[in-house]
Amino acid sequence: MxxxxxxxxxxxxxxxxxxxxxxxxxxxxxxxxxCGEGTQVQxxxxxxxxxxxxxIFISHLHGDHYFGLIGLISTFNLLTRDTDLHIYGPKGLxxxxxxxxxxxxxxxxxxxxxxxLCSSSSVLIFEDEKVSVHTIPLDHRIYTNGFIIKEKPxxxxxxxxxxxxxxxxxxxxxxxxxxxxxxxxxxxxxxNKLVTLPGRSPLxxxxxxxxxxxxxxxxxxxxxxxxxxxxxxxxEHEYLCTKTKHSTAKxxxxxxxxxxxxxxxxxxxxxxxxxxxxxxxxxxxIFKDVxxxxxxxxFDF
Amino acid sequence: MxxxxxxxxxxxxxxxxxxxxxxxxxxxxxxxxxCGEGTQVQxxxxxxxxxxxxxIFISHLHGDHYFGLIGLISTFNLLTRDTDLHIYGPKGLxxxxxxxxxxxxxxxxxxxxxxxLCSSSSVLIFEDEKVSVHTIPLDHRIYTNGFIIKEKPxxxxxxxxxxxxxxxxxxxxxxxxxxxxxxxxxxxxxxNKLVTLPGRSPLxxxxxxxxxxxxxxxxxxxxxxxxxxxxxxxxEHEYLCTKTKHSTAKxxxxxxxxxxxxxxxxxxxxxxxxxxxxxxxxxxxIFKDVxxxxxxxxFDF
Numbered sequence: 001m002x003x004x005x006x007x008x009x010x011x012x013x014x015x016x017x018x019x020x021x022x023x024x025x026x027x028x029x030x031x032x033x034x035c036g037e038g039t040q041v042q043x044x045x046x047x048x049x050x051x052x053x054x055x056i057f058i059s060h061l062h063g064d065h066y067f068g069l070i071g072l073i074s075t076f077n078l079l080t081r082d083t084d085l086h087i088y089g090p091k092g093l094x095x096x097x098x099x100x101x102x103x104x105x106x107x108x109x110x111x112x113x114x115x116x117l118c119s120s121s122s123v124l125i126f127e128d129e130k131v132s133v134h135t136i137p138l139d140h141r142i143y144t145n146g147f148i149i150k151e152k153p154x155x156x157x158x159x160x161x162x163x164x165x166x167x168x169x170x171x172x173x174x175x176x177x178x179x180x181x182x183x184x185x186x187x188x189x190x191x192n193k194l195v196t197l198p199g200r201s202p203l204x205x206x207x208x209x210x211x212x213x214x215x216x217x218x219x220x221x222x223x224x225x226x227x228x229x230x231x232x233x234x235x236e237h238e239y240l241c242t243k244t245k246h247s248t249a250k251x252x253x254x255x256x257x258x259x260x261x262x263x264x265x266x267x268x269x270x271x272x273x274x275x276x277x278x279x280x281x282x283x284x285x286i287f288k289d290v291x292x293x294x295x296x297x298x299f300d301f
Numbered sequence: 302m303x304x305x306x307x308x309x310x311x312x313x314x315x316x317x318x319x320x321x322x323x324x325x326x327x328x329x330x331x332x333x334x335x336c337g338e339g340t341q342v343q344x345x346x347x348x349x350x351x352x353x354x355x356x357i358f359i360s361h362l363h364g365d366h367y368f369g370l371i372g373l374i375s376t377f378n379l380l381t382r383d384t385d386l387h388i389y390g391p392k393g394l395x396x397x398x399x400x401x402x403x404x405x406x407x408x409x410x411x412x413x414x415x416x417x418l419c420s421s422s423s424v425l426i427f428e429d430e431k432v433s434v435h436t437i438p439l440d441h442r443i444y445t446n447g448f449i450i451k452e453k454p455x456x457x458x459x460x461x462x463x464x465x466x467x468x469x470x471x472x473x474x475x476x477x478x479x480x481x482x483x484x485x486x487x488x489x490x491x492x493n494k495l496v497t498l499p500g501r502s503p504l505x506x507x508x509x510x511x512x513x514x515x516x517x518x519x520x521x522x523x524x525x526x527x528x529x530x531x532x533x534x535x536x537e538h539e540y541l542c543t544k545t546k547h548s549t550a551k552x553x554x555x556x557x558x559x560x561x562x563x564x565x566x567x568x569x570x571x572x573x574x575x576x577x578x579x580x581x582x583x584x585x586x587i588f589k590d591v592x593x594x595x596x597x598x599x600f601d602f
Contacts, residue, residue, distance in 0.1 A: 041315065044316055061404045062407070063372055063405065100364070104363050104443065
């Protein structure tokens with residue numbers, strides 16, 4: 001999985017601080033997650049190919065998470081896109097987008113398929129043979145979802161020489177990779193483990209922004225490899241979290257710890273602080289593997 | 302008048318080419334004209350004080366002219382604005398903005414007054430004792446207006462020493478500045494021209510984007526001091542103007558010439574050309590005082 005952070009600040013875009021948007025590349029997919037104002041320029045800046053984006057996930061309808069979507073949709077059209085675009089987001093998003101397209105008389109050449117979300121439980125919203133995407137209901141001022149993207153199990157690695165030496169017909173190699181035992185040319189049952197090794201462990205990535213401290217997400221993201229969790233505030237401003245329904249860095253770390261995440265990426269910073277080190281320092285008192293997101297940062301895992 | 306170009310390119314924002322937005326400062330007003338995506342960042346970049354903007358004029362509902370508006374409105378709110386904001390734009394703009402505010406549950410602390418436009422004739426949309434703003438109906442694919450901003454006549458300059466030597470009571474000075482004759486302490490009528498000189502000539506600025514070549518605007522903008530006219534294409538692509546309802550640089554210059562403008566500023570460039578000199582060169586074959594707009598350029602006139 002390759003995660004490119006296009007923007008990781010809260011509230012409003014500034015000259016050197018973009019609002020939330022990120023791209024997760026996994027198993028041939030290029031998923032765009034949130035789309036703050038200016039996202040299309042960030043996509044150009046970081047050379048992500050527009051036409052490979054086929055699925056866009058919008059967490060909620062606060063502007064710093066979606067005001068760049070209509071511009072991106074328009075630009076796709078100007079670039080003569082013809083492939084379908086799937087957009088997953090809260091109910092209401094379709095109305096916003098189609099109203100603007102209608103008033104501009106700029107119907108797209110390509111098809112937009114809206115998947116409007118309204119469930120308060122975690123639901124499967126995308127799945128193919130390689131990955132799945134589930135929502136993570138969050139606790140914010142308006143209806144908000146995070147998203148967890150999980151790779152499907154990889155095939156087992158076949159030792160072809162060993163398989164041939166055991167007189168297994170090539171026609172069975174696919175079954176072996178899928179973990180099944182097979183029968184060889186002599187009619188003997190060959191145990192799968194004799195000729196295969198486990199494939200790479202499937203990875204998972206969870207995006208959780210924006211949310212107050214919310215333990216109900218723990219079972220949904222349990223054992224996640226990489227957790228991006230918002231940390232709008234430092235501890236000194238924890239009192240603001242209740243009103244604004246955001247989290248501190250420590251609260252993000254507590255969720256990471258309780259969810260047994262392997263790594264925590266912090267983001268959605270308030271711009272009131274001079275730098276970002278405070279976020280890492282505070283989270284690191286609770287959870288060991290904390291990294292800071294930053295506009296333009298790329299994480300390979 | 303001071304004109305700051307925040308963006309002057311067509312279609313989509315790029316790393317080094319912003320879509321249409323400009324600020325006209327005149328007689329204490331800070332008018333924002335059009336508001337492409339990223340305008341709020343451009344306002345920060347060029348240090349224009351957000352809270353001085355009280356009137357926003359939107360030409361039409363193509364994204365490159367207004368997709369930054371909802372973000373700016375939201376940011377005004379986050380900056381705890383409390384002064385009224387007047388927005389002038391095509392019918393439908395209010396619905397777009399209020400829908401997004403409603404779904405975000407982010408009602409503004411300040412009052413937004415929408416002035417929705419639908420007339421096909423030039424109409425007065427703003428006026429105070431110092432300036433007036435009229436629409437300029439343009440010929441584009443959707444309902445579009447340019448805007449002409451005119452200073453009201455300045456007061457005449459009073460020669461106070463001369464007035465006192467002619468025994469005119471101070472109470473009459475205001476009338477003199479307004480161009481009236483007065484009666485002095487001796488009961489004599491004093492001709493205004495004896496004690497005053499003309500004030501500075503009032504200036505006018507016309508913004509015309511987006512439009513096909515459209516002679517019907519000439520009487521509306523006749524004698525304008527500075528005309529900003531779109532020039533999306535060079536002559537080699539004139540055939541695209543009919544379909545897209547845009548103008549070439551030469552067409553812009555022809556309008557400037559026929560409207561007896563003093564200066565022509567070109568803009569709304571297609572990004573298909575390597576540089577901008579071609580626009581100036583072609584327009585200059587028809588009209589003498591042609592200048593190129595550019596993101597960040599400031600014109601004082």
